[in-house]
Amino acid sequence: MKNIILVRSAARALLGSGGRNYHHHFSTAAVVKQHGGGAFGNFYWRRMSSLPDIKDEEDSKDKKKEVINNNNNTVISSYWGITRPKIQRDDGSEWPWNCFMPWDSYRADVSIDVTKHHEPKTIGDKFAFKTVKFLRVLSDLYFKERYGCHAMMLETIAAVPGMVGGMLLHLKSLRKFQHTGGWIKALLEEAENERMHLMTMVELVKPSWHERLLVITAQGVFFNGFFVFYLISPKTAHRFVGYLEEEAVISYTEHLNAIESGKVENVPAPAIAIDYWRLPKDATLKDVVTVIRADEAHHRDVNHFASDIHHQGKELKEAPAPIGYH
Template sequence: MNHFLVKSTAQALFRSSRNYHRNFSTAAIAQLSHQHGGGAYGSFHGQRMSTLPEKKDHQPEENKNENNNAAVSSYWGIARPKVLKEDGTEWPWNCFMPWESYNSDVSIDVTKHHVPKSSGDKFAFRSVKFLRVLSDLYFKERYGCHAMMLETIAAVPGMVGGMLLHLKSLRKFQHTGGWIKALLEEAENERMHLMTMVELVKPSWHERLLVITAQGVFFNAFFVFYILSPKTAHRFVGYLEEEAVISYTQYLNAIESGKVENVPAPAIAIDYWRLPKDATLKDVVTVIRADEAHHRDVNHFASDIHHQGKELKEAPAPVGYH
């Protein structure tokens, strides 16, 4: 008797649940169709929930794309506003906005060098020089590939430092003097360097494998490094950026001597650095080198703050140079 009651109750619940989902789906389709004036939007969702894919397949390709875009953006009420360039044309990039583009300060001194003083400084300097020897042996005069590999590493420290400062701020309920934003700006800027270099240099499969390996090792090593000694970690990045400046200077010399063809600048670089329409590879390398020189100064400055026995929050961060 008990077994019969349990079985009957389970069957009743199953039928009730099935009817509820059927009625809910029908009501949802009707409501969406009503909200958007019926037509394509309502029928599109009805077809997605039905088992009739052949109707969707008969739509023109352009209509299918429009319906997909409308469905995703309209259902959740989230859509990027239409952004225009100064000339009235539509902004083509999703990875950055017009107000994030800037004119790079190419007048910055690219010859500055911080002389190592403390034992931590010397350790950071020698470590970077050792890594430089390894990279030079591998890439030799393949300047574009060298730059591409460099940017996959250079974009890591800012993200790690910004993340750890963010967590520290949460733990201690304190401000950071703008340093979180400054370091994340650095990481984003380095990433845009990479996006630009990828347009110029197509990495091979073994170079992609090298990037994956190097990033995995370097991220974890720098994460521990920064926790143990932020002042040495920032000094290390400062020296790393000094080497980046040297590398891009060699790249420029190769372009000027004719070893590397001075090809037109990629569209993403023209919009990101607000370069003239006829900009070339030489212009791109020049502005990237200026960015690296600024990262050099910011990280040496951060290390100096720690060497004075202070925290980064005690000195305003150089925010907004990008």
Template structure:
């Protein structure tokens, strides 16, 4: 009889959606304790349904809480496990700092009083090789860009940011291999590379490169990086002299750019916001101000690399002379 009664209750439960059924003065929940087998399994299955709903409801509440937290924190994603957050950074006037690529302590006033006309007269074979190589490459860039000063500057900066990174990287690895300090030259060269990159970020705001110019940048950077990497490994004193002469050509290009602005060939448009913050320029700064500070930076890079080459020419290593850190 017990088996027949249990079968009836089981059938009724299956056909009526798994509800609790009353049998006399006690429920099926109580009866299953005496029946075992299928009834016990069926009750356990039914008893999990409210827990699943509770879990779903709990997860939905957590999602809503997370959305509220994210909205309150200006849509900043916060990792509850790692705890990685960016602290609020403000300008000197109290307004929020808008840039993630550099911070207020990375900004500076460029020394525009630096002599931009200095030239290192090539003397040794390494000097002459570096000088003539740069002059040879200059011919192709002038033929391609002509008087498109903005595009020329953009291409120049994609190349100019390579030597500092290559030199800093190789000196970094050398320091790791030999367990020795670099005399600050790793930092000095990486500062140079970062400064050149900021020149590029500024020029991109002023000049919108076309697809074929972007393609040219990719090809030129790929070729130049690998060539300079080998060049620096084999002949560092010539490599630094090469960069010094490359910066001298950059000074010539930027001086021509300034003359074009002054003569009216190039419109003296307002300076991009990124340039105003990076060089601490006045709010009403113009393109002429931007080109002036970039030219001053290039003059500093010229001096640093000629200085590095002179150290090598004296038969010394860079670490034996203190590096000029902190200009940028």
């Protein structure tokens, strides 16, 4: 008798429609009750019922309705479980930046010697030095005393070598199944730091369309050229970057002199710079240029150091990487 009831219920579930559905659900409920409920009853009800699981559907709809609305741009994040925890500043206010986190911020070491210079000795050193000096002449002719625009252009170039070097070391590590002594992280830190210089300068200088076009062209040429350059001779490539950073220090020193002489207005520092370098709330452009110059001096030392390692016939992994050494 029980088997007959089960067969009838199954047939009605498959064939029933319209008003029969109500009778079907009633019959199945009766069968579940007859079987005493429990685990079998619950399983049978889920298998035989044609009613949607209302709770599951509601939960699914709720998840899809949870969106983040920002300037009319809808970003669905909760569906994938991608959320960022609420982050606060030291004073308890909400952290406003997505491009960097509080643990990426730091106080620049402005006590570093900004006058150091590596005297070129080898043929590779002289080649790197003269190439950088030639590029400096071209940039000076174009930008002249537009220090902000010059700095912006410089940062779009300076952020490339660290990324290229880190990427190639990463690939080498994968090919040879070996560690790199932390140099991947050190070079990527350099690239990110230079990018933050650019993000800061863009807040201060609004580039024109032809300057944006120049950036796109220069980056395309420089990235590919430096990629090949690093493959051929990492030691010369790092020496080149060391001299490039020396010129950056000189450029920012001239920028500081222009601010102090009144040629350039000492405007308030942008909010992103205050949070990134942990500057005081009343910081000015002079403070920003000072910490950026210190960063460039640190990058100068790191790349000359990396080149010296190669000149000794060693690989970078044989020397400790200066992680966190902006």
